[in-house]
Amino acid sequence: MTAPFDIKQLELTQFGNNVFSPKQWLDTIVPESMKILPNPYHQAPFIYENINFDFSDMKSFIKNHEDESKKIGIISTDDGVVLPKKNIDIRNTYNIIPNDTFLKEYNIFFESQKSKIEEFFNVSLMQSIDPQILIYKNGCFYKRHSDNCSEIVDLNKNIIEYKPVAPARIITTVLFITTQVKDPKDEFEFSGGELVFDFLYDDKFRKISIKPKEGDFVAFLSNPYFSHSVKKIKDGMRVSVVQWHNAIVH
Numbered sequence: 748m749t750a751p752f753d754i755k756q757l758e759l760t761q762f763g764n765n766v767f768s769p770k771q772w773l774d775t776i777v778p779e780s781m782k783i784l785p786n787p788y789h790q791a792p793f794i795y796e797n798i799n800f801d802f803s804d805m806k807s808f809i810k811n812h813e814d815e816s817k818k819i820g821i822i823s824t825d826d827g828v829v830l831p832k833k834n835i836d837i838r839n840t841y842n843i844i845p846n847d848t849f850l851k852e853y854n855i856f857f858e859s860q861k862s863k864i865e866e867f868f869n870v871s872l873m874q875s876i877d878p879q880i881l882i883y884k885n886g887c888f889y890k891r892h893s894d895n896c897s898e899i900v901d902l903n904k905n906i907i908e909y910k911p912v913a914p915a916r917i918i919t920t921v922l923f924i925t926t927q928v929k930d931p932k933d934e935f936e937f938s939g940g941e942l943v944f945d946f947l948y949d950d951k952f953r954k955i956s957i958k959p960k961e962g963d964f965v966a967f968l969s970n971p972y973f974s975h976s977v978k979k980i981k982d983g984m985r986v987s988v989v990q991w992h993n994a995i996v997h
């Protein structure tokens with residue numbers, strides 16, 4: 748099956764009320780240990796909510812430290828994963844290391860979301876890596892990837908396999924502290940930059956896509972079913988706070 752492929756030719760499985768995925772095809776390339784799915788009786792197979800919270804410490808940290816952000820090439824993460832250099836083709840983002848004030852506010856926010864995540868995915872959350880602050884400026888993007896597996900393609904771009912690279916990552920959370928608008932004016936606004944789930948579709952065969960707003964919080968399984976990408980940022984600054992969580996799956 749080539750990527751991008753013709754979704755209309757694949758048998759779709761219902762992952763949520765109005766969310767479908769080519770599960771049977773994915774099952775041939777997703778490793779057995781990675782085949783975790785939430786129960787299909789939710790609206791969507793992931794959490795997507797706007798949370799009313801005061802992010803002022805986090806936002807002022809970004810405002811004061813944006814200049815220090817570094818382009819990501821090779822990074823070694825807390826969970827011991829080293830992303831190879833070839834990742835520069837996959838992602839074009841900047842990152843900033845959070846300070847204690849940022850982490851304090853973020854942790855208060857995350858604690859308020861924890862039990863909801865555990866209930867939704869039927870898991871007990873274990874260790875989490877420190878949150879990563881990703882800054883996307885004009886032209887930045889993040890191509891399709893799974894957070895815990897490497898996508899292996901052949902010369903014709905057919906996906907032939909997923910190799911587990913970070914099996915400790917069970918759940919990914921993304922918090923947005925900037926807002927997508929048509930015409931960015933404010934320093935915390937941007938255009939473009941949708942978060943797209945590349946293997947999740949609605950009943951009209953449209954990929955599920957999120958237009959981020961400040962306070963939007965997304966939690967999904969880190970496995971290849973939930974492969975995702977960030978569309979090119981056209982203008983302004985997009986800031987996401989990404990965290991990977993280990994969990995006991997019940």
Ligand SMILES: O=C(O)CCC(=O)C(=O)O
Nearest residue numbers: 881894921942977987989
């Ligand atoms: O910035 C985003 O919305 C997603 C980032 C992402 O996919 C990642 O860090 O793995």
Ligand SMILES: [Fe+2]
Nearest residue numbers: 892893894975
């Ligand atoms: Fe990701």
